[in-house]
Amino acid sequence: MLNQYEPLDRVFHALADPTRLVMVERLSRGSMSVSELARPLPMSLPAVMQHLQVLEAAGLVRSAKVGRTRSCELDLAALSQANRWIEARRREWESRLVRLGDYLETLKGEDDDDHSG
Amino acid sequence: MLNQYEPLDRVFHALADPTRLVMVERLSRGSMSVSELARPLPMSLPAVMQHLQVLEAAGLVRSAKVGRTRSCELDLAALSQANRWIEARRREWESRLVRLGDYLETLKGEDDDDHSG
């Protein structure tokens, strides 16, 4: 397995799980503690902690412990990075389609010139 | 594992592998056959086929067989969907920050009124 994309595929991996998608979605509506985050999820608290660690390792979430509770909040930087990669792919693909269109136009032009021969 | 996000987390899962990121990146520069796609990758052809199936299942790539070669091309729909989800999270988070800012402004205003008491 090659890896020149270490941070990026960690972000996608973190988002590749429905539980973690729900966690990110809830955190986008406001910061909360681990147990608040866990409350609607059909699994144990340690399981939620493990998901949280994946999100933190990807840079999607930051958390800090205050007293005995850990407060979690979204960090948009990693999400933006994912967005930029997707946008770059879209642009490459679309500019290729444009170039193909131009090329087909050129062929059509040549065909018009050369039609009687 | 809950799943109200079936298509979306399939897309992120498909992008959560460095080999598949390379495949998508190469396909964004133009369509190609399975063996062309496989040529720079340090693994067997069946392995590349398996990655291709993951990308197709996620709706990121379409392919069609012509004669004995299979031509693969990018399909931007799934990528756009991923992008829209990320943008929605960003907007929710940012509007929450704005509301928080407004609230703090309100408190400051009340504090100004109530300062002498």
Add this chain to the structure above:
DNA sequence: CTCATACTAAAGCACTTGCTTAAGTGATTT
């Protein structure tokens, strides 16, 4: 001090992933 709360750490287990190799299938060249 005692007890409940809010995590945290560790071990274990079923299942999935990312490969491999070997043995096909069907299309195209020779």
Add this chain to the structure above:
DNA sequence: AAATCACTTAAGCAAGTGCTTTAGTATGAG
């Protein structure tokens, strides 16, 4: 017809994932 090419299928395996339960630790309330 025989050989080659471009996949395709299947079986198998090591490593990783997504949980679990059990047993902690540190903080805060009474």
